[in-house]
Amino acid sequence: MVPSRNNRESAEFFANLLGFEIGEEWGPFVPVETSNGVRLDFATVPDEDRKLQHYCFLIPEDDFDAFFLRLKESGVTYHADPMGKQVGEINHNHGGRGVYFLDPGGNGIEVITQPYEPERKRPASW
Template sequence: MSVELNHTIVAAKDKRESAEFLARILGLEVGAEMGPFLPVQTANGVTLDFATVPEEHITTQHYAFLISEAEFDAAFARIRQAGIPYWADPRRERPGQINRNDGGRGLYFMDPSDQAMEIITRPYGSGADPAA
């Protein structure tokens, strides 16, 4: 039996705001509300089910999305157009920059509920180290 990630719950201050934010940046659709969840499905079938929870119950998680070069260009343009802060690194020490890890491009940004989002064009460990 193969194992696949099917869905995960994303804690949000406002599920609609966070789901629409991510869908807009990634060029995806927000699905129909299902009980307490508002889903955003990725191309490989994984669904992020956004749920509104009390702010004190939100713990920042990291969500990384592998996208094509063209999708990166579009998402990066939407991030810049919206004035969303972004970083080249997860510690947010390189603001306003992108990284070139493994010969691709990547960046990190925060969603409205302070969830850490990342877009990359190459999986980690798949290419040349730019520092080498």
């Protein structure tokens, strides 16, 4: 479950930004399924019950430019570091590219093109 201020708004934000599809709403959840079959269920949670979460998405290098263009067009403030000191920049950690930002629910989002462990190999197909 992904806690949100507004489940529909957050699900649409993720789906549009990362190129995913929104599923049919069921109960308190608006589901978004990722390309590798992981489903994120967005739920509206009162502010006092919501705690900052961190979600990291590993995307293929070839998909980063399109994702990054959508991020910039969204008007969301992004930065190269998790502390938010390098505003308007991306990082090049582990030979890839990455960026941090907050979703509409206040969750910390990280999108990277290389895993943290340099010795870990990415799958040949996504």
